[in-house]
Amino acid sequence: MxxxxxxxxxxxxxxxxxxxxxxxxxxxxxxxxxxxxxxxxxxxxxxxxxxxxxxxxxxxxxxxxxxPNFHELEQALYQVSDPDHENYGLHLSKDDVESLVxxxxxxxxxxxxxxxxxxxxxxxxxxxxxxxxxxxxxxxxxxxxxxxxxxxxxxxxxxxxxxxxxxxxxxxxxxxxxxxxxxxxxxxARAGPFSTIFRLETEEFEAPPPNAPAIVANGGLKVDAACNTSITITCLQQLYNAVGVKPSAKNGNEIGITGYLGQFASTSDLQLFFANQTPAAVGSSFKFVSVNGGLNNQSSPGVEANLDTQFAFGLSHPAPATFWSTAGSPPFIPDVGTPTDTNEPYTEWLNFILAQKSIPQTISTSYGDDEQTVPLSFAQRVCNGFAQLGARGVSVIFSSGDGGVGDGDANPATQECFTNDGRNATRFAPAFPASCPFVTSVGATFHVPEVSVSFSGGGFSNVFPRPSYQDAAVGTFLRTLPKGKFAGLFNPAGRGIPDVSAQGVNFRIFFNGRQGGVSGTSAASPAFAGIISLVNDARLSKRLPPLGFLNPLIYKLPFAFNDITAGNNPGCGTEGFNATKGWDPISGLGTPDFRKLAEILAL
Structure with a gap:
């Protein structure tokens, strides 16, 4: 070195x-x-x-x-996001936010x-x-x-x-x-997608026998047996109690997906996906928006972009959808003197979106990096940008990472998890921006009944202290952790991740005209975002404001989530944390139940 x-x-x-x-x-x-x-x-x-x-x-x-007045914006954010506060749902305007920052x-x-x-x-x-x-x-x-x-x-x-x-x-x-x-x-930071490589299926997905009995999900709902083979829109609707939901296209509800690092969303693959899984959406598409010169190369689609758009937009159809393509993709190329490969691209997107007057109410991002590669001062400023979105009524959703408690390496045997403070000590490595307390981070499950998947990123921030909305849930988990377990490997006073979970294994997507499977928390994030978009649709249809920043709300509604109590996320030479009753640093509060959320939040 x-x-x-x-x-x-x-x-x-x-x-x-x-x-x-x-x-x-x-x-x-x-x-x-x-x-x-x-x-x-x-x-x-x-x-x-x-x-x-x-x-x-x-x-x-x-x-x-x-x-200098960010503390006032943060106070306002918590007020408009706390269902017990008189200002709940009274989101700030763009001008209000700008005056406070x-x-x-x-x-x-x-x-x-x-x-x-x-x-x-x-x-x-x-x-x-x-x-x-x-x-x-x-x-x-x-x-x-x-x-x-x-x-x-x-x-x-x-x-x-x-x-x-x-x-x-x-x-x-x-x-x-x-x-x-x-x-x-x-x-x-080397922001990248949180998903495994696309696995092309040379034959049709294996289906269970026609007379195979339905399987029972965590919430007692019946789910097609095929959902233990691959995940489709129908599977997610069955698992998360959204079968038969008919959202509106005219109530103002919108959803958005961010794309980075040369990941382009194919409109032709989207049509194949819709024809296969969401027939009512055939012929519809998304609005493409270029950020910082982002391209729309339809001849070179990305697995991540296809995964995110197909599932988020398939679940939330007919809500108007946006895909942002943000330029900026390391590595540095010595003979090209352009500035687009020097900044972390999600900051380019954040600067762009904060300048817009109208923003979709639900936004999912499936990218991130090890928290410790981002300097504290920069992490705080980026996180503050997400707080501005939340204050304006936007639900900002991020994948929690694919390294378990480790450093992003999918193979626990090779994870090193060294600190960046000159000591090279072993320490768990949470992901950023998932560790920002102003976003909702999503872990991954698989199988039916659902179990936390081993790669699901989880743990505790070494940068951000635990926010008050987590005190009860995270405090309960820490009290159940055997005394001295993982001592020195994590920060028990840090912000816990993830907040929630969703399925994240073997999502059936279309890529270059062929079907294949993709896994990762990058699948869980758009799936969860799709469900949240449906809740926003129900609220807007009753002239209620959108949910906005979710976390102060959802930690008061644990009963609206399917608790995940099995699975662990190994890394850094350990077995990682176990999924347990209540919140835990692998599955969070669990997976969503749309109808329970809608019954409470869209009365």
Whole structure:
């Protein structure tokens, strides 16, 4: 492993400003100023330096300014999401949210002065509507000058993918409190889909004999025996008590799926899927939206995109559906000087969607990465963005990960689960953004009756503390955990994941005109989102507001979920956590019962 000496990582912790002058009286400097390290990280295990970054490669730097009133937005989010609060369902408008996340005038002035001092035209730069971030395009050489750092090309040893990153950067000391974080700098996240490889079926899916008796699901419902072979829309409707539901296409309910990393959703495969599983939807499709130059390459569909759109939109039909294609896909390509492969793509989508006036009420994302590869400051800002969506009445749903309690490697024998703090200690590795307390994370089950599947990501955040809505459920689980079990391997005070579960094994999809099976929590997330969209449909049809941020609500309705009490999620050399009665860090509260939810929430 190649590690740079500290003298190369931090260039001048305290140094004079360059020839330019930051003369604002607010900054308290005249002809010189001290610089100090703003952020420093250890590079994640499994990465090595592969050379200096090309000086002319263009970086798209996102500079996030502090949100001094975010605590007020968070308070409002919990009020509109708590069914016991008088403000439940009174979601905030786009303007309301933007006013609560706007930076101070001092921060705006000082950051602009700093940018101007480096030769940038502050008036022409891209900003969020609330001005809580500003985006600049600069070559590596300029970024190194501005941040007093050195960028390198880093290679991920296992996959060979590469990123341009640094492990430390500096700012004028007096500017620190006016900048939350700048990226891409220290984040080594490799956001990817949480699903196994598509398995093409050379023959028709094996069906049980015609006289095979129905099997009984966890909630006592009868389910076709074929659902133990492969999962279809019908299976999910039977399992989650949504048979015969007839949603509206005209009450304003909408659903959306995010797509990243060159994953394109095939409209022709969608029609084959509809013809096979949802005949009433044949002829309908989704609205395609490009984010940051995202393409719509119908000749190169992605398994993940097909899985997500087919099941989420098949379950929620006829709700209008949207698929966002967001550009940005590492690895770095030295001879292409574009900025689209430098940022984590879900931040590009988040910045885009927050600027929209109208947003679908249910959004599912089946991507993520190990939490510890995302610096704390950046994780908090991304998570705060999801809080803004929740405050506006959007249910933000994420897969919980496919590494059990481990680091994303599907083979427990090879999981290393090393910490990134220089100790290389073994520790469970939860996924992000699933660990953000402002999203609903979904684990995976299989079989009927349902059992938690071994790859289902679960555990406790090492970044985010346990939110109050989890105190009772998670506290009960921790009290049942044998004393000393997994001591030092997880953070018992952290946010627990997942929140809920859904089927996640052998989903029957169409890909390039052929049927095949896909497994992963990336299947569970759109399945759960489809059920939530049906609940939103029932509410909107009765002129009730959408559910919005789900977690404060669902933790008060455990009886509306099918409790999963079998299964475990091994990793990091352990058997992982067991599914037990009540909430647990593999199945969460369990799988949804649509009619119970609708009877309570759409009276």
């Amino acid at each position: 190649v590690v740079l000496p500290w003298s190369q990582l931090v260039v001048a912790v305290v140094a004079a400003c360059p020839a330019f002058v930051l003369s604002s009286p607010l900054l308290g400097v005249t002809k010189s100023c001290a610089h100090s390290v703003k952020e420093q990280v250890y590079h994640p295990h499994g990465w090595t330096i592969d050379g200096a970054a090309p000086p002319d490669h263009i970086l798209k730097l996102q500079i996030y300014l502090p949100q 706007a930076p101070s005038s001092d921060s705006l002035t000082l950051v602009d002065e700093w940018l101007v001092s480096h030769g940038l035209d502050a008036s022409s730069l891209s900003r969020s509507p609330s001005k809580d971030w500003v985006s600049i395009h600069v070559p590596v050489q300029k970024a190194e000058e501005m941040l007093r750092t050195k960028y390198h090309v880093w290679k991920h040893i296992a996959s060979g993918s590469t990123l341009i990153r640094t492990t430390s950067y500096s700012l004028p000391t007096a500017l620190h409190r006016h900048v939350d974080v700048i990226q891409p700098t220290t984040s080594f």
